[in-house]
Amino acid sequence: MKILVTGGCGFIGSNFIRHLLRQAEAYHVVNLDALTYAGNPANLEDLQGDPRYTFVQGDICDRPLVSQLMADGVEAVVHLAAESHVDRSILDAAAFVRTNVLGTQTLLDAARQAGVRRFVHVSTDEVYGALGETGHFTEDSPLAPNSPYAASKAASDLLVRAYVQTYGLPAVITRSSNNYGPYQFPEKVMPLFITNAMEGRELPVYGDGQHVRDWLFVEDNCEGLRRVLHAGRVGEIYNIGGGQECTNLALARLIVQAVGASERLITFVTDRPAHDRRYALRCDKMAAELGWRPRVTLAQGVAQTVAWYRAHESWWRALKGQAYQAYYQRQYGPR
Numbered sequence: 001m002k003i004l005v006t007g008g009c010g011f012i013g014s015n016f017i018r019h020l021l022r023q024a025e026a027y028h029v030v031n032l033d034a035l036t037y038a039g040n041p042a043n044l045e046d047l048q049g050d051p052r053y054t055f056v057q058g059d060i061c062d063r064p065l066v067s068q069l070m071a072d073g074v075e076a077v078v079h080l081a082a083e084s085h086v087d088r089s090i091l092d093a094a095a096f097v098r099t100n101v102l103g104t105q106t107l108l109d110a111a112r113q114a115g116v117r118r119f120v121h122v123s124t125d126e127v128y129g130a131l132g133e134t135g136h137f138t139e140d141s142p143l144a145p146n147s148p149y150a151a152s153k154a155a156s157d158l159l160v161r162a163y164v165q166t167y168g169l170p171a172v173i174t175r176s177s178n179n180y181g182p183y184q185f186p187e188k189v190m191p192l193f194i195t196n197a198m199e200g201r202e203l204p205v206y207g208d209g210q211h212v213r214d215w216l217f218v219e220d221n222c223e224g225l226r227r228v229l230h231a232g233r234v235g236e237i238y239n240i241g242g243g244q245e246c247t248n249l250a251l252a253r254l255i256v257q258a259v260g261a262s263e264r265l266i267t268f269v270t271d272r273p274a275h276d277r278r279y280a281l282r283c284d285k286m287a288a289e290l291g292w293r294p295r296v297t298l299a300q301g302v303a304q305t306v307a308w309y310r311a312h313e314s315w316w317r318a319l320k321g322q323a324y325q326a327y328y329q330r331q332y333g334p335r
Contacts, residue, residue, distance in 0.1 A: 007081030093148035130276035181218035207271030209249025216242030241281030
């Protein structure tokens with residue numbers, strides 16, 4: 001099965017490609033990635049020379065390139081390429097609209113013209129907005145995005161739905177909770193906290209630290225995506241959540257304990273605008289239709305992730321260079 005994966009040099013994308021190539025099924029993966037700041041070719045350097053893997057550097061908004069790739073025998077698309085960092089979207093939303101909305105529309109048009117048999121659009125729980133202290137989002141919850149990033153993803157979700165209804169495109173949407181694990185760019189909260197703790201630097205916790213997220217180990221998400229790819233019903237939405245709710249403050253404490261650092265590193269910083277208080281997903285549909293449930297607990301996943309970052313120090317240190325330091329200081333102030 002020839003699969004086009006967009007954003008395959010990113011965090012979830014690189015883990016998903018490895019996940020596919022470990023399966024018994026025969027896959028040929030074409031990875032289309034523009035190699036922006038979060039797309040790191042080092043994430044998949046061990047696959048160089050593997051005949052089952054082809055890398056193409058390019059932009060998902062490049063219509064001729066995307067059309068050419070899909071016309072070359074692609075049977076399925078798993079669309080992961082996205083601008084995804086909320087803080088960056090608050091600073092400048094333009095790149096998020098271009099990549100997440102126009103890029104998705106470009107891919108949908110090319111997939112329709114090429115007769116692609118399956119299009120999996122990977123989205124986020126942030127399109128639902130914020131929850132109160134109780135309850136869970138379901139696939140039928142209304143969309144109420146509160147950040148430019150979330151709004152751009154909600155717009156792309158609606159485009160996918162429209163292409164199913166208007167053109168009969170065989171597309172499926174997944175919405176996952178906060179992913180974490182190996183190869184995650186260290187601007188995201190989990191690797192930021194882990195690497196800062198390893199360096200003896202502050203762990204910046206927004207506001208009062210009581211914002212709640214549902215944490216999903218990336219390998220569990222990859223298995224969910226593979227099941228949706230093969231057996232998800234066309235036109236349906238599937239929530240993929242970890243069922244592991246945790247406040248940001250509790251997460252910081254869990255990480256410093258796993259690293260062996262001091263809780264004195266935990267520092268409270270000014271909250272970001274429109275910061276959603278809580279996310280949580282119901283994943284009954286994934287369990288009932290596709291037999292999927294998350295396997296990795298948050299404690300297990302944090303331990304595995306800390307161990308990975310310890311073993312790959314050169315990987316993350318290379319990413320926390322001058323450009324990243326300048327961005328970090330804009331967000332959190334001097335260290």
